Amino acid sequence: MSGDSQRAGAGEATVTGSDAALLWPQVAEGLRRDLGARTFDHWLKPVRFADYCRLSGVVTLEAASRFSANWINERFGDRLVLAWRQHLADVRSVQVQGAAASSAVRAPIAGEAPSAPSLSADRLRPAVQSAGFAVPNVTPVGFASFDERLSFDRFVVARSNILAANAARRMAMAEAPQFNPLYLCSGTGQGKTHLLQAIAQAYAAIHPTANIILMSAEKFMLEFVGAMRGGDMMAFKARLRAADLLLLDDLQFVIGKNSTQEELLHTIDDLLTTGKRLVVTADRPPAMLDGVEARLLSRLSGGLVADIEAPEDDLRERIIRQRLVAMPMVEVPDEVVAYLVKHFTRNIRELEGALNKLLAYAALTGVRVDLALAEDRLAENVRSARPRITIDEIQRAVCAHYKLDKAEMASKRRVRAIARPRQVAMYLAKELTPRSYPEIGRRFGGRDHSTVIHAVRTVEALRVHDSELDAEIAAIRRSLNG
Structure with a gap:
């Protein structure tokens, strides 16, 4: 073990952001050996150290863009945690942010001399007590994880989604919601994730110091399993129970995972008992979730179950028109809009994907958009978008x-x-x-x-x-x- 590693291991309780910044070149060099030079140079070499919070054990890194940050979090998140723990055992998680989102201290990667970052007192927010453990009152999801395009202002409301949209707005208001938890239910691509993001952003705007956790149910399950294997269950429980707003996407993916369901049940009970807010999404109503414990189904059904139905013609056309406002350089005639509305009826994601494909082709080739072009370039999309049989x-x-x-x-x-x-x-x-x-x-x-x-x-x-x-x-x- 290196001298720096020994120092970090021996004095973990007093490690500062400056100390962690000095460790990043060593962590990076270890990742380069483990992942291979080609993978490391492509994805992780541009990454720079941003911050380390001693209270939460969260290391924040900065990537060149939000896209790179999301990719690194998804592909190398667990590997980054393991690499940091070899030098700093108190690290609980590693978050990579896009460059525009991070204003924290920065340090160069391996081979460069780090600057002297510092952690000011006002950046360490007061801790809250949860299950007997001190948990920092930070926002784990952070604005770096918010997609600004997925706001309430850009969510087009119609008959098919008005209940879900209004309930989501109520959940984000300052006053306590009338229905808690909120369960958003629809098929894929109908706007559930959009509403989750919108709730998180609107709530954060009203409560800038709130502890907001937005995660997929699959990530909840993976973190739960990782906490069990790593002996960090108490920290995992404390972090979730400290949330002021917990948003879980795609709950159907925890079906059949009994231990995960049990922990989710306890988390929900604790949040609801203490007046915290919970929003869950799934592709089917609670009663249709096979392999889910009755007690968990009861909790999920105890608030408001809001369905989002298949988008009607008017909604699909309004969504297209809204997207075209942001692309004034490409003219799309009404007959092409009607073609898209007619053939992409199943969900909004397929509709937007087809529109983006058409606009990208026109922008990159200089070809004028007309009905013939749409029929030619979107033929395969139309075949795959045919409504599924029920x-x-x-x-x-x-x-x-x-x-x-x-x-x-x-x-x-x-x-x-x-x-x-x-x-x-x-x-x-x-x-x-x-x-x-x-x-x-x-x-x-x-x-x-x-x-x-x-x-x-x-x-x-x-x-x-x-x-x-x-x-x-x-x-x-x-x-x-x-």
């Missing part, structure tokens, strides 16, 4: 083919004339939708997943030998596809 549509198609009432799909009747079409519908639901066996079973009168598995296997076997049934299923699929 279980409800499958049930309707099967009932229409066999001339049954749709209620029979959920009935308990087992006569062959009803049971076989029901099995066909279950089979097609598994083939044509991403839904799990338990989810499919619920849509067929609350049947057990084993019943759905039996139906799928039965129909698969029958199709091999029963040409008539095979033709019927093919006909139903054609009706669904077109």
